[in-house]
Amino acid sequence: MSTPGDKPEETIEAAVLRRLLKHLAVRADIQNIDLMGYGGFCRNCLSDWYREAAEEQGLSLSKDEARERIYGMPYDEYKEKHQLPATDEQVRRMEISVAKNKIAKSDV
Template sequence: MTKITDLDAQTQLELEAAAFRRLLAHLDERKDAQNIDLMNLAGFCRNCLSKWYAAAAEEKGINIDYDEARERVYGMPYSEWKAKHQQPASAEQLAAFDNKSKG
């Protein structure tokens, strides 16, 4: 069995890319998992992934703006996703978010 420490850089890159694609597919399947829930539980959300994607592109000298990155992560323009799938945050969700950001 191959150990992760034995992987060449290209194989590691391919595995990481596959895992990222699977994460995006999973989030697409779980539209019920609202961004505020992700932030409260994991400390990141779809918007964070979008920012990380755009930042990684910038590091490579590729000009991908935040809206383009969000479209990649959300699978559609953000405004469309928001209209179709984003629910208003509950008082409990907002309180949990506020407590996390103060901590």
């Protein structure tokens, strides 16, 4: 539902983020390192982006507050419940992906 003054695309984007967060909550079996290895971002990246966007709006948000918003619970609790040790293959894929992020960022 939009409010007066909202731009339709911002309302849609907000709905998409809410859906993505619900999806990631249901799919806690997907490890952050796998998201990084295949997609070049993870839940921690989303929380950083969330915090940066809040700051752009003049809102102060701590790293922990942003992570709790993205994870749906305190980060340490999430890690304890869902995070598994990374395999050598997961680390290798993540390193390749992070290198691609650096290349993409330099093109912007």
